[in-house]
Amino acid sequence: MSIYVDIEKTLGDFRLEVNFSAGNEILALLGASGCGKSMTLNCIAGIVKPDRGRIVLDGVTLFDSEKHINLPAQARRTGILFQNYALFPNMTVLQNIRMGAKREKDPAERERITQEVIDSFGLKELINHYPHQLSGGQQQRTALARILVSKPNILLLDEPFSALDSHLRFRLEQEVADILKKLSKTVIFVSHDRDEVYRIADTVAVMNNGSIDVIGEKKQIFASPVTKTAAMLTGCKNISRIRRLSAGRIFAEDWGIELSAEDAEADHVGIRMHDIAFGSRGDNTFKCNVVSVTENPFSYTVMLRPLQAPCHCIPIGVVCSKAEWQSIAADEIDISIEPQKIILLKG
Amino acid sequence: MDLFPLWNSLRISLISTVIVFFAGIFAAYYIAKIPRMLKGIVDVILTLPLVLPPTVIGYLLLKLLSPKSVLGAFVFSIFGTRLTMTWWSAIFATVIVTFPLMYRTARGAFESFDETLAYSGRSIGLSNSFIFWRIRMPNCRQGMLAGTVLSFARALGEYGATSMVAGYTPGRTATVSTTVYQLWCTDNDALAFQWVLVNLAISFAVLVAVNLFEKGARTKAVKGGK
Numbered sequence: 001m002s003i004y005v006d007i008e009k010t011l012g013d014f015r016l017e018v019n020f021s022a023g024n025e026i027l028a029l030l031g032a033s034g035c036g037k038s039m040t041l042n043c044i045a046g047i048v049k050p051d052r053g054r055i056v057l058d059g060v061t062l063f064d065s066e067k068h069i070n071l072p073a074q075a076r077r078t079g080i081l082f083q084n085y086a087l088f089p090n091m092t093v094l095q096n097i098r099m100g101a102k103r104e105k106d107p108a109e110r111e112r113i114t115q116e117v118i119d120s121f122g123l124k125e126l127i128n129h130y131p132h133q134l135s136g137g138q139q140q141r142t143a144l145a146r147i148l149v150s151k152p153n154i155l156l157l158d159e160p161f162s163a164l165d166s167h168l169r170f171r172l173e174q175e176v177a178d179i180l181k182k183l184s185k186t187v188i189f190v191s192h193d194r195d196e197v198y199r200i201a202d203t204v205a206v207m208n209n210g211s212i213d214v215i216g217e218k219k220q221i222f223a224s225p226v227t228k229t230a231a232m233l234t235g236c237k238n239i240s241r242i243r244r245l246s247a248g249r250i251f252a253e254d255w256g257i258e259l260s261a262e263d264a265e266a267d268h269v270g271i272r273m274h275d276i277a278f279g280s281r282g283d284n285t286f287k288c289n290v291v292s293v294t295e296n297p298f299s300y301t302v303m304l305r306p307l308q309a310p311c312h313c314i315p316i317g318v319v320c321s322k323a324e325w326q327s328i329a330a331d332e333i334d335i336s337i338e339p340q341k342i343i344l345l346k347g
Numbered sequence: 348m349d350l351f352p353l354w355n356s357l358r359i360s361l362i363s364t365v366i367v368f369f370a371g372i373f374a375a376y377y378i379a380k381i382p383r384m385l386k387g388i389v390d391v392i393l394t395l396p397l398v399l400p401p402t403v404i405g406y407l408l409l410k411l412l413s414p415k416s417v418l419g420a421f422v423f424s425i426f427g428t429r430l431t432m433t434w435w436s437a438i439f440a441t442v443i444v445t446f447p448l449m450y451r452t453a454r455g456a457f458e459s460f461d462e463t464l465a466y467s468g469r470s471i472g473l474s475n476s477f478i479f480w481r482i483r484m485p486n487c488r489q490g491m492l493a494g495t496v497l498s499f500a501r502a503l504g505e506y507g508a509t510s511m512v513a514g515y516t517p518g519r520t521a522t523v524s525t526t527v528y529q530l531w532c533t534d535n536d537a538l539a540f541q542w543v544l545v546n547l548a549i550s551f552a553v554l555v556a557v558n559l560f561e562k563g564a565r566t567k568a569v570k571g572g573k
Contacts, residue, residue, distance in 0.1 A: 047466045073470050074469050080467060084461070086466070099473060100471045102471070102472060150470075150471040
């Protein structure tokens with residue numbers, strides 16, 4: 001099971017240009033809204049026709065602009081789950097799922113696989129309900145059942161949890177993750193939520209403005225995001241432009257401080273809010289003014305400006321536990337940043 | 348009271364509604380897919396009969412269909428029948444006049460249809476015609492019904508173009524609306540009033556039906572969006 005995608009598509013001012021391949025894994029396309037994640041899925045599913053390029057799924061060419069191949073959506077066997085689940089409102093749960101089994105020509109077999117998927121998704125009680133009578137989670141399960149009964153070769157999930165209430169989301173995410181892992185098929189999963197991506201995906205492709213910024217194993221991408229976009233999308237809140245001073249020394253222009261860091265080619269630097277410690281330790285220690293303190297449910301976000309920094313500089317954010325902040329709260333405070341926690345980035 | 352005008356009006360309206368139902372839906376469906384520039388032009392042409400005076404439509408139809416016209420003369424030479432001044436001539440008039448009502452209502456219904464339903468249908472292997480008849484049409488049902496009933500009501504009340512194309516021959520081409528005019532002209536006020544009542548009753552029933560369909564569509568939309 002594998003997919004190869006190399007496509008280009010221009011739509012007005014927007015230009016999509018993506019190139020990636022995936023095997024038996026869960027690949028997440030992580031990006032801000034409007035970056036082309038969903039359009040990429042739609043191109044694979046045959047809903048949008050790329051201007052140029054090639055899409056190959058398990059050795060079958062779905063699209064090839066040079067050979068003038070453009071398989072209709074019906075023949076692609078790509079199961080796509082939309083954000084709103086797209087259940088047919090005029091049909092019951094049972095009828096919706098039967099629609100997915102219509103490719104099977106033998107009526108007895110068709111009925112058998114329909115019943116099988118209804119049982120395995122725990123939808124037996126709901127078969128006579130219409131979509132508007134179902135909860136968000138039940139709708140999602142029905143939609144997933146309808147897709148899986150159609151025996152797709154790849155699963156495309158477009159923001160599958162964003163329509164759910166947050167308390168439901170976590171449980172359903174685990175349910176869906178379990179199903180996906182058991183499938184052992186290529187899954188492409190589009191999301192703008194880094195936590196969700198980290199929990200579900202194996203591989204992450206960070207998308208920015210129509211193209212893939214970086215792609216790699218998820219732990220790798222979260223540990224060293226490489227690009228500024230990847231750093232922002234993986235949740236790094238402190239990002240500054242830098243100037244290299246000498247080997248191992250950089251000047252962070254947006255923060256107005258000098259830092260000791262590993263030597264590498266870079267034009268930006270990122271530091272995660274929880275990677276900054278209070279107290280003075282090592283080279284990168286700065287005495288700071290507390291600019292603001294924001295209370296979160298289980299932590300504090302403290303914005304700090306180094307005393308040495310000119311006042312046009314932007315403050316640095318630090319997140320810490322409530323207990324820690326309550327024990328050290330002051331107007332002036334030391335922070336320290338370990339050099340290996342400094343992420344060097346390219347614009 | 349000779350009921351021929353009622354029967355004639357009903358058959359004209361029914362036949363033209365069937366024609367307009369299919370023509371309007373297919374025009375709405377295919378015009379949504381053509382390039383925007385062309386769409387604007389075609390849309391104006393198809394909606395024109397809605398704003399043109401029926402007498403102008405009647406005039407243009409006579410130019411096209413009368414025995415002196417190319418088409419009219421051709422049909423007469425082959426079939427020996429005129430295209431105008433028969434009971435079914437009125438169908439030409441009612442089809443043209445009511446087409447925009449069906450076309451625009453159907454277009455509105457198609458435009459509010461959630462296209463992801465069609466996309467997901469295609470990706471699980473449903474054919475395009477299956478999706479059209481079993482998913483798109485049922486989910487646009489309320490709009491389609493409202494358009495159909497409205498077209499039927501308008502056809503029933505058509506006077507201007509009908510009277511020019513089919514004329515008024517008692518027992519042959521008389522409709523409810525042409526009968527009312529004729530009776531009034533000939534000072535038969537009592538009978539004219541009876542036909543007016545018939546007309547009012549039909550129109551009232553039809554509009555109540557339209558409102559019920561629209562209400563149904565709204566409650567369904569509210570439920571669906573929960």
